[in-house]
Amino acid sequence: MILETIEVGACRSYILGCAKTHIAAIIDPEISAVERYRGLASKRGLAIRYAIDTHTHADHFSAAREIARALNAQVVMNHLSAAPFVDLRLDDGDMIMIGDLRLKAMATPGHTADSTCYVLESAEEKHVFTGDTLLIGGTGRTDLPTGDPDRLYQSLFGKLLKLDPATQIHPAHEYKGRTGSTLGEEIASNPRLQKTERAEFVAMMRALDIKAPTHLTEALRVNMSGKKSVAQLLAEASAATPFMSMTELSARLAARQNDLIVLDVRERAQFDAGHLPGATLMPRGQLELRVNDAFPDPTIRIVTICDFGKISTLAAATLRALGYMHAAALDGGMQAWREAGLAVEK
Numbered sequence: 001m002i003l004e005t006i007e008v009g010a011c012r013s014y015i016l017g018c019a020k021t022h023i024a025a026i027i028d029p030e031i032s033a034v035e036r037y038r039g040l041a042s043k044r045g046l047a048i049r050y051a052i053d054t055h056t057h058a059d060h061f062s063a064a065r066e067i068a069r070a071l072n073a074q075v076v077m078n079h080l081s082a083a084p085f086v087d088l089r090l091d092d093g094d095m096i097m098i099g100d101l102r103l104k105a106m107a108t109p110g111h112t113a114d115s116t117c118y119v120l121e122s123a124e125e126k127h128v129f130t131g132d133t134l135l136i137g138g139t140g141r142t143d144l145p146t147g148d149p150d151r152l153y154q155s156l157f158g159k160l161l162k163l164d165p166a167t168q169i170h171p172a173h174e175y176k177g178r179t180g181s182t183l184g185e186e187i188a189s190n191p192r193l194q195k196t197e198r199a200e201f202v203a204m205m206r207a208l209d210i211k212a213p214t215h216l217t218e219a220l221r222v223n224m225s226g227k228k229s230v231a232q233l234l235a236e237a238s239a240a241t242p243f244m245s246m247t248e249l250s251a252r253l254a255a256r257q258n259d260l261i262v263l264d265v266r267e268r269a270q271f272d273a274g275h276l277p278g279a280t281l282m283p284r285g286q287l288e289l290r291v292n293d294a295f296p297d298p299t300i301r302i303v304t305i306c307d308f309g310k311i312s313t314l315a316a317a318t319l320r321a322l323g324y325m326h327a328a329a330l331d332g333g334m335q336a337w338r339e340a341g342l343a344v345e346k
């Protein structure tokens with residue numbers, strides 16, 4: 001068995017592979033680590049066949065769909081998961097084959113309705129990937145959409161904790177950098193598991209007052225639809241456009257070569273408060289409506305600018321997509337331009 005743990009902040013994901021066939025699965029992949037997964041898989045000579053999400057995550061962006069697309073793998077989730085792009089939907093007790101390894105889905109609703117633990121059946125050592133059902137020294141919360149403390153109690157005490165106490169647990173989160181724990185250790189010392197009476201457990205979970213995760217609505221939207229986060233949209237725009245440095249643009253403006261258009265894509269009020277010498281105003285929201293009349297020549301050199309360099313990147317990528325083959329975005333925005341003490345006119 002090959003097992004790699006990948007940490008991204010407090011999120012943990014795992015590459016689980018069969019040492020004999022080199023077939024592997026990634027469990028709970030996170031979007032910012034896609035290149036790491038690919039690197040690790042090729043370093044270990046693994047073919048990723050499955051991208052498994054233990055549940056619909058509300059606190060990070062899943063990379064399951066992206067990995068499945070890039071590596072020709074199958075997205076695996078519970079039958080109840082809302083995401084429309086799932087290739088293989090599992091019922092309680094279903095098993096998937098990862099080469100010679102057998103990984104069994106154990107439905108453990110509570111943190112979310114679609115929460116599932118994955119139990120490694122075939123290796124000599126016993127392992128369970130617990131998602132957010134059971135953490136080291138904790139459990140997943142039950143106050144987010146589809147969460148239910150009563151069902152979590154049943155999933156833990158009626159199901160998960162009945163596995164062999166020697167089973168090693170691999171949660172989707174670890175906030176204190178701890179590695180390695182077993183079900184037995186958790187039963188003995190996990191504070192949440194000391195409330196063994198249903199009513200006490202439910203009351204404890206209901207009384208927890210945990211602040212909502214950052215990106216809650218965006219993460220749910222992206223994970224349930226398989227579409228993009230704002231950061232991904234920006235990253236794609238960045239990849240689709242070249243940039244010009246502030247020094248380069250400033251030198252070109254000083255030389256008065258008149259060989260490019262500085263296109264300020266902010267709103268009128270911001271533009272009036274100070275802009276680059278000779279800049280043309282065209283708010284981002286009007287770009288597509290006005291380019292045809294404003295720039296009949298698609299070979300014209302355009303450098304876009306906004307406040308922080310993000311909207312200008314989207315604008316430059318749009319211009320490139322429209323066929324303005326010499327469009328670029330300023331590396332930076334008005335904020336950085338001002339801080340650098342470069343020329344501003346009103």
Ligand SMILES: [Fe+2]
Nearest residue numbers: 056057058132
């Ligand atoms: Fe979660």
